[in-house]
Amino acid sequence: MKRLLALLLVVSLPVGATDLAQLSVHRQGGEQVAVAANRSAGPLEVELLADHWQGMDSEPGLPNRRVLAPGEQATMARLWPVAEGARHELRLLAVPGQPHVQARDVVYSLPVEESDFELGQGFHGGYSHGDEANRYAIDLIVDEGTPVLAARDGTVVATMSGYAEGGADRSLAGQANFVRVLHEDGSMALYAHLQEGGVSVRTGDRIHLGQVLGYAGSTGFSSGPHLHFAVQVNGGMRLVSVPFRMIGPDGFLPLKK
Structure with missing residues (x-):
């Protein structure tokens, strides 16, 4: 089991995402906890995705999307291996602003x-x-x-x-x-x-x-x-x-x- 858990630490961020958001992964018992933090001064929509998903499970399922308030950090998912050879890579996408607002005619x-x-x-x-x-x-x-x-x-x-x-x-x-x-x-x-x-x-x-x-x-x-x-x-x-x-x-x- 320790060998499987070690593979959960592979994390990648797309270019530019680190300007707005930060993704950190922490071990908690037999699970890993993925936490997103809003580094901007406005609302931020973030989405956690997993690539190369093999022998893994999570709660909630991925991809998972939510809006973070300025300075907020929140748990995006809890992940754990369910099979031998489990592997994945996490990506956090971030877009500024509250989604689907209507701009006034100014x-x-x-x-x-x-x-x-x-x-x-x-x-x-x-x-x-x-x-x-x-x-x-x-x-x-x-x-x-x-x-x-x-x-x-x-x-x-x-x-x-x-x-x-x-x-x-x-x-x-x-x-x-x-x-x-x-x-x-x-x-x-x-x-x-x-x-x-x-x-x-x-x-x-x-x-x-x-x-x-x-x-x-x-x-x-x-x-x-x-x-x-x-x-x-x-x-x-x-x-x-x-x-x-x-x-x-x-x-x-x-x-x-």
Whole structure:
């Protein structure tokens, strides 16, 4: 039995999940207990899955999905071997936000100074806005170091500022510095491609319209300095971008270009 239990300690996390959640596995008698912790400042939907499932049983069965409150940790499953040669690998997936909220029709303010931008990609931009999470994103072309302003009140639920590299290589897509802000209706604004060290707010901060969140850069999958802005909701273990309106110096921006 000891040999079987040792195989329960194989745990893997997908790239990026450790930014939001942490999975730990503890031994408790003849069982293993898988515990997920929310490391963000907003609600987080998590799902525990098992790969290479052989000679194992669990309560509840896997996959198991639940929503964790900010800072909450919870038992996702208890697992035990039931046959010789038992083996598996655990994966924890995490998506920010309360699932299936309805974003209100809100007019967003321009997140940069009115005289310092050019509208690049709009909704359905063919270069990098083809996926569900970014279909309704926009790119505001600005100079490196341009202050990025809050387009709406909210709470900072996640940030990243440690990436330095940027370029037109799609392998860099997950390496953009960003600020994610949760709004009162459950939607979230993503401000991305910030400078290395260019985040001026902290997770958990309550922020207000027009407040400086950070400074524009070109980190991650980026062909030059710009601010990538999107309003997203959790569509059920996946991020989904939603259409929005934004006001500029000459009225509403033509975001559908």
